[in-house]
Amino acid sequence: QKEVEQNSGPLSVPEGAIASLNCTYSDRGSQSFFWYRQYSGKSPELIMSIYSNGDKEDGRFTAQLNKASQYVSLLIRDSQPSDSATYLCAGTYNTDKLIFGTGTRLQVFP
C-alpha cells in the first residue's frame, strides 16, 4: 500500500524560529511532492511543490527532497503565529493521484 507518513505533532516553536516539518513516502515511483497548509475547518491550500532532489525556496518556505532516502521536508523560517496550522505532505503515484499524509500540526507561540 502506498503511504506518506508524517509525525502528527503538535510541533511547537517560538515566534521567529525555524519550523522543520518532515515526511517520508513508500512509493519509489513517486515523482512530485507537495506541501499543503490547512487551517482548522478550512480546505488545504498549496504552499510548495518540489519535483527534483535538492532544495527549493519560496519566501520563508524551503522544501527539500531526497529521493534516495524517500524523504521530503519543509522549513519555515521566521515562523509567525499565523503559520499555526496543519501541514499536509502529499506525493504522486500512478501519475494521476495524490496520496496525503495525516498532517503535522504546527503551533507558533508569541
Next chain:
Amino acid sequence: SQTIHQWPATLVQPVGSPLSLECTVEGTSNPNLYWYRQAAGRGLQLLFYSVGIGQISSEVPQNLSASRPQDRQFILSSKKLLLSDSGFYLCAWGRPWDSDTGELFFGEGSRLTVL
C-alpha cells in the same frame, strides 16, 4: 483564472437519508476531478477521481458513488447514509497528467454530519 466551488458547505443528515454534493470548476477545460474525505483527526482519503466525462474510478469500496455529467461538474452521492460517512468532503481539480505539475486545488469543502 481557475476557480472551484462546492456545495453545500454544511449539512446534517439522518442515517439512511440520501446525499448529493456538487462541485464545479471554472476557467479550465478537461480537468482531472477528485473527491476526498477527511475524517476528524485523520488524513485525506481519496474516494473517487475522474479524467473525463463519465469516467469514474473508485478508490475505496463504500456506499458512496460519483458521477461526472459534464466536463467541469463532479457529483458525490449516496442512497443511504451511514454514521461512518460523517466527515469533511473535499472536491479538487488538477491538470491532466501529461504536464510536469500534478498539484491539486481544493474547493471550500462540505462538512457532513450524519446523526
